[in-house]
Amino acid sequence: MPDTIAFIGGGNMATSLIGGLLANGHPSAGVAVIEPDADKRAALTERFGVRAAAAPAELLPQATIWVLAVKPQIMATVVGELASLAGQVRPLVISIAAGVPLAALARWLDADLPLVRSMPNTPALIGAGITALFAGEHVSADQCAAAETVLAGAGETLWVDREDDLDAVTATSGSGPAYFFAFMEAMQAAAEELGLDREIATRLVRQTALGAARMAVESGDSPTTLRTNVTSPGGTTERALTILDEGGFDLLVAEAMRAAAGRSRELAAQIADQ
Ligand SMILES: NC(=O)C1=CN([C@@H]2O[C@H](COP(=O)(O)OP(=O)(O)OC[C@H]3O[C@@H](n4cnc5c(N)ncnc54)[C@H](O)[C@@H]3O)[C@@H](O)[C@H]2O)C=CC1
């Protein structure tokens, strides 16, 4: 009998994770969602055949795994309201929220429950995501395996040994898809400026991104080797990369990622005060 998995929050990430779970063979009857927005509840039920309710007490008592998928800023309130139910049900609790430390969850839940903190990313929607997980002190090996199963439909999974590493993970893979999309947007705009039709520019950029990503994954070569292979001495790529270098591209990327990790720590600090 598979676990019944309840999602608290039925937004973008929960939708992606539910899609992945069901694609991996988890039965829809074994998934429940607590979501206050009636339209989102209807959409989830229609798309996946899962049960959805506004009131936690309707579905959470039957669920052995709870996935916390609300925004970090409201986590304290949402979890606080679930504390007494959690004490009775004693589920494995998996949080996917950015910048919410396990210590805060433990405090709000007011019980020594097994807690896992994780950081997935939006390619979960197509099963091409990656999730880093960190297990709290009351989590057994079986519960680690169960947590991995919940996230496995979203793509790859890996464990980190230090909870603090999740700030860097968030800055890398959590927010990371947005960096690639921003680069694609900039390339598309530049291609149009160079005179290409929008449709042609879009197709060229999209397939180039896919081809480059697949080469990085499938060729076994490092990004440095792959970049060097494109760059003929005295050619066009060299001229373009020089401009990126002169503009401080690497430094800008590093600064952006430091800012993302910093924001994750800042969220945690704000949460520690709640
Ligand atoms: N969007 C992303 O790329 C990633 C997001 N995350 C984390 O996932 C979490 C959810 O993010 P998204 O899905 O993007 O946000 P979202 O806004 O799409 O989903 C949050 C959902 O929570 C619902 N909600 C509000 N109050 C609630 C309550 N009392 N009980 C139950 N549900 C309630 C909202 O109606 C909404 O549907 C956040 O904590 C975020 O940090 C993690 C990795 C990546």
Ligand SMILES: O=C(O)[C@@H]1CCC=N1
């Ligand atoms: O921007 C955010 O805060 C969330 C966490 C990682 C990706 N999106």
